[in-house]
Amino acid sequence: MAEKIRIGIVGHGNLGRGVERAIGKTADMRLVGIYTRRPPETLTPLDAETPVFGMADLPAHTDRIDVLILCGGSKEDLPKQGPELAGLFNTVDSFDTHARIPEYFASMDAPARAAQRTALVSAGWDPGMFSINRILGEALLPDGATYTFWGDGLSQGHSDAVRRVPGVAGAVQYTRPIKAAVDRVRSGERPVFTTREQHLRECYVVLEEGADADKVREAIVTMPHYFDAYDTTVNFITAEELARDHQAMVHGGFVIRSGNTSDENTQVIEYGLRLNSNPEFTSSVLVAYARATHRLNAMGQHGAFTVFDVAPGLLSQKSPEQLRAEQL
Amino acid sequence: MAEKIRIGIVGHGNLGRGVERAIGKTADMRLVGIYTRRPPETLTPLDAETPVFGMADLPAHTDRIDVLILCGGSKEDLPKQGPELAGLFNTVDSFDTHARIPEYFASMDAPARAAQRTALVSAGWDPGMFSINRILGEALLPDGATYTFWGDGLSQGHSDAVRRVPGVAGAVQYTRPIKAAVDRVRSGERPVFTTREQHLRECYVVLEEGADADKVREAIVTMPHYFDAYDTTVNFITAEELARDHQAMVHGGFVIRSGNTSDENTQVIEYGLRLNSNPEFTSSVLVAYARATHRLNAMGQHGAFTVFDVAPGLLSQKSPEQLRAEQL
Helix, strand or coil, rough: CCCCEEEEEECCHHHHHHHHHHCCEEEEEEEEEEEEECCCCHHHCCCCCEEEEEHHHHHHCCCCCCEEEEECCCCCCCCHHHHHHCCCCEEEEEECHEEEEEEEHHHHHHHHHHCCCCEEECCCCCHHHHHHHHHHHHHHHCCEEEEECCCCCCCCCHHHHHHCCCCCEEEEEEEEEEEHHCCCCCCCCCCCCCHHHEEEEEEEECCCCCCCCHHHHHHHHHHCCCCCEEEEEEEEHHHHHHHHHHHCEEEEEEEEEECCCCCCCCCEEEEEEEEHHHHHHHHHHHHHHHHHHHHHCCCCEEEEEEECCCCHHCCCCCHHHHHHHHCC | CCCCCCEEEECCCCEEEEHHHHHHHHEEEEEEEEEEHHHHHHHHCCCCCCCCHHHHHHHHHHHCCEEEEEECCCCCHHHHHHHHHHCCCCCCCCCCCCHHHHHHHHHHHHHHHHHCEEEEECCCCCCCCHHHHHHHHHHCCCCEEEEEEEEEECCHHHHHHHHHCCCCEEEECCCCCCHHHHCCCCCCCCCCHHHHHEEEEEEEEEECCCCCCCHHHCCCCCCCCCCCCCCCEEEEECCCHHHHCCCCCCEEEEEEEEEEEECCCHHHHHHEEEEEHHHHHHHHHHHHEEEEHHHHHHHCCCEEEEEEHCCHHHHHHCCCCCCCCCCC
8 A cells, every 4th residue: 555645634614624524534645734724722623633733834844745635715715825835735725716717727827836736726516526527518519508507505605695684693595406497408408598597596584683574585585696686585484493404504406418419319418416515525526636636746747737637537546457447 | 720630430330420420510620531341332421522441541541540430349340450550540449348448458558559649448438427427426425335327228238139039030128227226326325236126127029920929038037147137028019119119229327426424414426318329429429539539649648548547628629728717
């Protein structure tokens, strides 16, 4: 057995804790430390023996770590931390602000190249596994159409938007694909949908004392960008119900490509995820891509990469020979 | 626009004809010739202007062709043709005898390496897209189980086996996944199935005149390896019904990985295909991998490769920059 791949984790929110768990499920990796902006002694790792360090310790630890998994957020953390750390370590992150990926990619590519490091950006499931399936579907069926459906799932961004409405004490928002739309796509039709025809939005809201339910509902369903283009239902519940029934971070969805290989023959490809824990699954994707990143770096592949650049075999714990013999 | 990738086709059965159609769906490839063991003038290409050549012309055409797509069968054609042609051309094939893949891979690797050519072996959907999803599922959810279901679909090998039974004038065999088994797997359970519990086999048989239906049925359902481990139904139909209702080469199936990222959280990944034409879809996969093979060769990647070695981005007609900006 080769040496285990030495992993460091930056950040200890849902994603960082998921990475701790995911490393525990592998046979070829070990966690060498968690790095945090908080006072290290306030953080409780899953395994009490995992050392916890401050961020300031990172530059002195470049020889201890093969791949650093960046578990910060895309808005505040990664744009600043990423480029700093990409010049010191091989990194993997889940940067997920789709529109800013080219800019983030460039900001990681330059320092990683200069330091002969490898930075795998925007891993996860969307961006990530869904993106892979979007481009594979298009490559295999160029005469076709691609549909991405999200849900049933709890959307963090939309839940936050509801929580910012005056009069709301607590809330969650679920995104649900509309079954009739899914059925049409699965049949091989290539329908053109309005936003409203593809997904529903369903809110569970706890009101502040004295808040006007109708006003809150109206403020939510007409909220530009977040809700106005959807059919949105708002259900008022108690704080107890919110705590009891709506804590699971379920999510998922599917990418469907339907296309024709000839006038007569329609073909349908579907990739779907049903996730009981959105952050834990994302963490598992990060850990698999950490293995690939370690290998890419060993192959002399320096700079920034995305999931589009990673051959499937590089994600596996098995050797190429074993994969060909057992799993092709 | 760059020069189009110049493709040659070897063999003009269902697969070769599918490749002709699939090239017509791309913007970056052109078909330069079809090569056949038959007298070239007896072959009718889809596009009357496509030149048809004998196999003996191939060695003189190495400068005309960027990638040669081998559309022969795995039993007789590829083991002989493949190693001969891999020393002359970049090649793609759909070698699908799972147990003999390592041996075939080695027989393609040596001549391709020696000639600085690239040979992509065993592309298609199984082996191929299903194989990719089996290893990705395992890499993302190492604590889990993988299930491959085939069907509803027409199985060529099993149809042939039925046709060899004395008294059978014509036949097709459909493989169907058992819904109860699929549902259990989708729920995140990790059941252990017997062969019989996962798939049904359904035969439609035309009897020869005077043949004994009961004897034929018994010979089919007890046939070792092909049918004895399954619940098999045999339906007797007329030659007219066979010709009218059972010509479509439908197939498909799904690969499901279910696993736990923690004790509490089960995650389910599913990749599915619903194919109206099995050979046309396989052909489309071959054509997408021909693009990747051309690029691998240009990158100096010589020798034999499988779908496990090909990064998703290499299959796309789009540039890496465009993919990152539009589809991540």
